[in-house]
Amino acid sequence: MESTLKALMVQGTTSDAGKSVLVAGLCRVLKRRNIKVAPFKPQNMALNSAVTPDGGEIGRAQAVQAIACGIEPTVHMNPVLLKPNSDTGAQVILQGRALSNMEANSYHDYKKIAMHTVLDSFSLLQSEYDSVMIEGAGSPAEINLRANDIANMGFAEAADVPVIIVADIDRGGVFAHLYGTLALLSESEQQRVKGFVINRFRGDISLLQSGLDWLEEKTGKPVIGVLPYLHGFDLEAEDAIAAKQELGDNVKLNVVVPVFTRISNHTDFDALRQNPDINLRYVGKGERLDGADLIILPGSKSTRADLKHLREQGWDKDILRHLRLGGKVMGICGGYQMLGHWVHDPDGVEGEAGSTVGLGLLDTETTLTQEKQLNNVSGQLDLDGESVAVTGYEIHVGRTVSVSNETKINPLITLTNGAEDGVVSECNQILGTYLHGIFDTFSAARLICQWAGAQGIQTHDHLKAKEQAIDRIADAIEAHLDLALLWPQLDEN
The missing domain is CATH 3.40.50.300 (P-loop containing nucleotide triphosphate hydrolases)
Structure with missing residues (x-):
């Protein structure tokens, strides 16, 4: 031995x-x-x-x-x-x-x-x-x-x-x-x-x-x-969702994350959850997406199945109401794919082959592909006229594009290799990205929280905390x- x-x-x-x-x-x-x-x-x-x-x-x-x-x-x-x-x-x-x-x-x-x-x-x-x-x-x-x-x-x-x-x-x-x-x-x-x-x-x-x-x-x-x-x-959980957090006396931002049946990489939200200025709440089956300044749709291992689950919970109606009241919505990876008009899976990569109507909140559509993107990336995040450095990683199948050649996509991030990632809607209430770990860079977290209505959140060094x-x-x-x-x-x- x-x-x-x-x-x-x-x-x-x-x-x-x-x-x-x-x-x-x-x-x-x-x-x-x-x-x-x-x-x-x-x-x-x-x-x-x-x-x-x-x-x-x-x-x-x-x-x-x-x-x-x-x-x-x-x-x-x-x-x-x-x-x-x-x-x-x-x-x-x-x-x-x-x-x-x-x-x-x-x-x-x-x-x-x-x-x-x-x-x-x-x-x-x-x-x-x-x-x-x-x-x-x-x-x-x-x-x-x-x-x-x-x-x-x-x-x-x-x-x-x-x-x-x-x-x-x-x-x-x-x-x-x-x-x-x-x-x-x-x-x-x-x-x-x-x-x-x-x-x-x-x-x-x-x-x-x-x-x-x-x-x-x-x-x-x-x-x-x-x-x-x-x-x-x-410390980052292997799979279980850690919901407990210590809140400050003056919460500046309320964030709601729906828990999909195949939610992936929910560690994306640890940096927000650990910040005492941010009240991050996970919402499960039978609960409402309410009381939020920002709703974030997380990643999913089964995007089309979880999009169906989202609708079964009535969360699509909650999201539309939230937007009518002036709230902000963000999607990461699978959540980003859901925000478009369609999610196509012609080869049955994530289940039965077919197409599912998306939420139609971004002028995009996604086609799932056999090849998985696995990349550690960095670049510049541009939002509300401000540009900050950002790092993250991509783990996804599929390619997200504009549904019309006449539609101009406003990219959220320009990567160091010149490629573009993500979308900011023309109404400036909705954004999507493929970057997991986007909130781990505090400058990016601060800018997104500022876009969602929170000014001057406390500095949180996520890597130092780890x-x-x-x-x-x-x-x-x-x-x-x-x-x-x-x-x-x-x-x-």
Whole structure:
């Protein structure tokens, strides 16, 4: 078995137990000790993705973990990415490139082939780095998913790496989660588990001690540490939508984002959500798009299906009413496509082939294509007579054009390569763009918020805030985990 410093895998008792954040923190802990470390997740299922400098697509969690390591992300950090496009199917992305759409049963069989890709990427990272911190997916104890597993213990066994298991005590039932998860593993899998981490504990640790003693006695595994609940902690979510925010005394802008069934890259809104001058509210099924200065239609993995969902919720009528009252509307990626007159999918790229009538709020139409655009971009955003620098990334299929040669498109952004992105409507109430991460550049966020009616919002450095969050979890790990149980040689480095 690999040493825990050379490779360590973090598995969880449930989804959202804290695996992504714990791996990011462990990566930062090793970086602080000048250990060349990289993150790795064999298989990720998420609609929040990032574009790597080598032109591929990976889960956003691994891009954040790469920041924690102080390195550029690569496709090998997440060799298998599944992007759900229905309840039973997903787009399969191997080493950054879309392979095909597969139904769950087909992919279950394909995992035997995908394991070769996973091990290839892992071997490459191990040859380039002193340490690789590995993140599992969901729970290793899902009985129905254990055959051909490449995400949890199936990978750990194939790669011969040690494992720690993390559980979220804030959800309740933490001892049952940890004891039961270990009990459902095979004998060889149990042997590679080095210990447990309990996450998000509130209160007096002495009140937990009897439970910790019981767990260690019953399992023979040490509790490596108990991480406290970090109030106000905010780091990009892998897939779950983080709605909580701290508002200031004088909110200057109310933003409403409808949650589509296949909403993608909702991390676009983290920079707005973290600004105390902005009240950002996610609206779900059965709720109204009301009380907004700005409505933003987010990205979608299934644009036409989510456009249908939008209409079923009556959100199209809410948007029209909002515009009649003088409000502003913005669309990003799939949301941008919805704002035009038509969304065509002649080849059935996102589902059944056909065309869907758009909202008709921008004089454009979109045709979905087989080729996916994956680009990190920068340029100048022009709005209300002001021009500011902007950066972002494109992850989309389709080409959006004017519906008439006689119609002049007012581009929102001029990219550094001379290409144009996005549209500003003639009435100046509606705009669209393909750029994810557009609000991460504060100058661009400020200008768009100003266009929407908010003057002088507080400066928010999103990248700095991300670094501070990574340092905060690393500080907690160093304070509350017995790192000597994992890495006896750590202090020698």
